[in-house]
Amino acid sequence: MSLAFVAQLVRTVGDTASGSTCVVPVDGPADVDVIATWCENTGNTVLVVLPDSVEIYRGRVRDPITALAPDRRPGYRLWVYTNFQCNLACDYCCVASSPRADPRVIDAVAFADLVGEAVGAGVHELYVTGGEPFMLVDLDERLRIAAEALPTTVLTNAMVWQGERRRRLEALPREGLTLQISLDSADAALHDRHRGEGSHRRAIAGIRLAIDLGFRVRVAATLGPDAGDAEHELIALFDELGLDESQRVIRRIARQGVANAGLVVSRESLLPEVCVTAAGVWWHPVAAIDPAMFVRPDWRPLQESIDEITDELRQHRLRGDVLASTFPCA
């Protein structure tokens, strides 16, 4: 490290107008650390760190993370894919789940560790998903640990609650646990078109069972371009089932997994929700098998995973804010 490097840093930033950016070449992490220290002490902002350069914003930038509502910040909500196998093979599944999918199970011990770290990392809500989580006969052990620690929602198609699974479902705590059940339409035609014949009837039965067993239930619909007026009919069904607004979710198909149409998502365009699978950490649960959305292979320590996603989001937002304020129109 030399005076020449810092002198060049001072000159380069000094020649930059407030609200604009400049690029300083670096030759390793030590240079990056010096720039970060200098920016912190002089009221400037490190925007982007690249292998051979650092982009600096002249002036202070309000942390874009603080501009987000608390429940939209990375780490407020944690998604966990307990497994990937499923009794169905929905044609729009964002993670290509099916009876033949590689299970990629997070075992109960690892799950307990994850929940423990989630509490320590300030996670407020836990979402358990798959595949079909209840394909794991001992899912109740995980859900019991989760619901005791954090408000927990488990996403399910409500179609496998028979025999031992039914018995274990009934023994689950009602407090702190929500069953989010998938239902894509009020009538069977649209739902079964994507999820398989007879799945709508069985889903409705599962919803009614969950309500009768005293669980807090939320119904989630995934609508594709062929949904037509399905949304209106769904709302009527939700009313009939006695579901209030907080118990209804309607979302569009994402172009992920086996879906060959839908909303295109990317790290730059999608607000992250920290997601853990047996393979590691992902940017968002809707893209938990998309290599472009892979963050790191080990979620431990969870706080570090959350911080890494937060830092990347911060950089995306900072670059977007700077571009929005400096993009020339003429």
Add this chain to the structure above:
Amino acid sequence: MTAELVVGAVAYTANVVPIWEGIRDYFRDSDAPMDFVLFSNYERQVDALLAGHVDVAWNTNVAWVRTLRKTGGTAQALAMRDTDLTFQTLMIGRRGSGLAGLESLTGRRIALGSRDSGQARILPLWFLERAGITADDADLVIFDSDVGKHGDTGRSDLDALLAVTEDRADVAAVGINTWVSLTAAGDAATGDLEVVWESEPYNHCNFTALDSLDESRAATWVTHLLAMSWDDPEHRRILELEGLREWVRPQLAGYTSLTEAMEAQGIADSW
């Protein structure tokens, strides 16, 4: 509609534009609206003030002394930054050189900045003279890197410091603002250097006006200027950019050393 007060400033860096746009915006809708004009050097700004093309000039200490001389001492200082009251020149040498105090610089290579820089050239020569060291008693290594800007860019200070690290000079005279900017990076830049001597505090910039400026207009403008608050996030943004925590009323005693230095060195009114 109140006529705008026109303030001149020198564009020593691209950052000057957002600074003055921010200050102008602050004065908008006040009782003292203003606009600003940018100059490429302080000499032309002083000429513009004397010609009445601007009402107020944001002057360096060198520009202030020149304006005072050209107006027969009638020019007035309206306001300053708090940081303008505590400026210093530092002599920086290599750590472990054994140099301490100005007297130790006899026969040494002394790197100095631009000829129109108060902190890096004019005052260091004056301080050395007072310590009994003339230009003949030392080897002066000169860097006229940013003439016209009165040292505002800090460029000649940095060039002088680099000469020390590259063993082309034994010490460098720099403004304290340059040293503070480098030490903000931690020991990375300055770990091999040390302060060999530091000057007494002296004044730097002020808002200069002719005595012909309407007293009421000037007072209203200054009152609103002084009302900028560090605790207001939008004001603070501008204050940080311009390098102060608060604007203050002028205290002129700190210009004595530079006035004497410029007279002693026979520095002409313009270069």
